[in-house]
Amino acid sequence: MPITSELELTTAKSTFTNSGVRGQNEEGLLNNSMKITIAVFVILPLVAVIAAVPLAIFLGGFFTWVDVGLILLFWVITAGGITLGYHRYFTHGAFKAPRAVKIGLAIAGSMAIQGSLDQWVADHRKHHQFSDEVGDPHSPWRYGTSKRAVAKGLYYAHVGWLFDEAQTPIEQYAPDIAADEDLRRISRFFPGILAASILLPALLGGLITWSWLGALAGLFWGGLIRIALVHHVTWSINSICHVFGTRPFKSRDLSSNVSWLAILSFGESWHNLHHADPTLARHGVLKGQMDMSARVIRMMESMKLVTDVRWPKPQRIASKLKDPAMRRRVRGYIAPSTSI
Ligand SMILES: [Zn+2]
Ligand SMILES: [Zn+2]
DSSP states (O other), rough: OOOOSHHHHHHHHHHHHHHHHTTTTTOOOOOOOHHHHHHHHHHHHHHHHHHHHHHHHHSSSSOOOOHHHHHHHHHHHHHHHIIIIIIIIIIOOOOOOOOOHHHHHHHHHHHTOOHHHHHHHHHHHHHHHHTTTTOOOTTTTTTOOHHHHHHHHHHHHGGGGOOOOOOOOOOHHHHHHOOOOOHHHHTHHHHHHHHHHHHHHHHHEEEEEHHHHHHHHHHIHHHHHIIHHHHHHHHHHHGGGGTOOOOOOOEOOOOOOGGGGGGTTTTBBHHHHHHTTTOSSSSSBBBTTOOOHHHHHHHHHHTSSSSSOOOHHHHHHHHTBBBGGGGGBBOOOOOOOOOO
């Protein structure tokens, strides 16, 4: 049950305040140096966003088509690494992948700088387990339902929760990731991947333009600006997609579908369906719902790069809709014949 009644709210707030969203007995604490690192990687890309327009206007040659290409290239790699890799594959097992693809997806996701794979998976699985209840690492409803409380909750769900001292225990929520030698190594090597995520666009920018300015611009646009974009789109799923939007599917939380985020989030903003049926490879299951991640999975499936894909079954999806009249909007749905 979502936290909606007054009694639940009071209980929830006292539990949130007294023992932390994540029980501190079972979990380790986030240390200060890690908090500072997270702060740097939250604030620095944001500062770059603020500086972007003046720099592009006043510094000649600082924003060129090469930089547009670098933003797009690294955006697709890292956002795809999150949606296909971290989320649909590693967290939910929406398909199976051979070792090389598994490693590729883990590295691409790590390059989004949203934390190491094992911790991301653990946090997200816990989010599904306790969605919008006490125990959810990032529910926007944790402070209550008044406008002020939801505004505070939105900030917390978007970015505030990253600084929560109590960490979701990996051994409890992501033992499969921890047990995989390749993935353990990639999680351990996260600082190196983080550096590569910023330095690779700089290297490419420098080599393509054969100039130091090109390298600096590559670092700025393909590195920092792209990191900010991917960060805030992913975090919007945690904040916006649990408050605004529509809820056509039966789910036990307040997850919602937000159409204007669908393209930017590569289909992740069909979040209400995702909570109603979390292991599906496609989240945009209604006609007209764009889901670029699902398209890429389909393409990879046809190239035999992934197998055992959990595609939605139209009749099952239809049964999860609150309003039966909407069933004809489900892709591939065939209404049962009424004739005898
Ligand atoms: Zn959610
Ligand atoms: Zn999920």
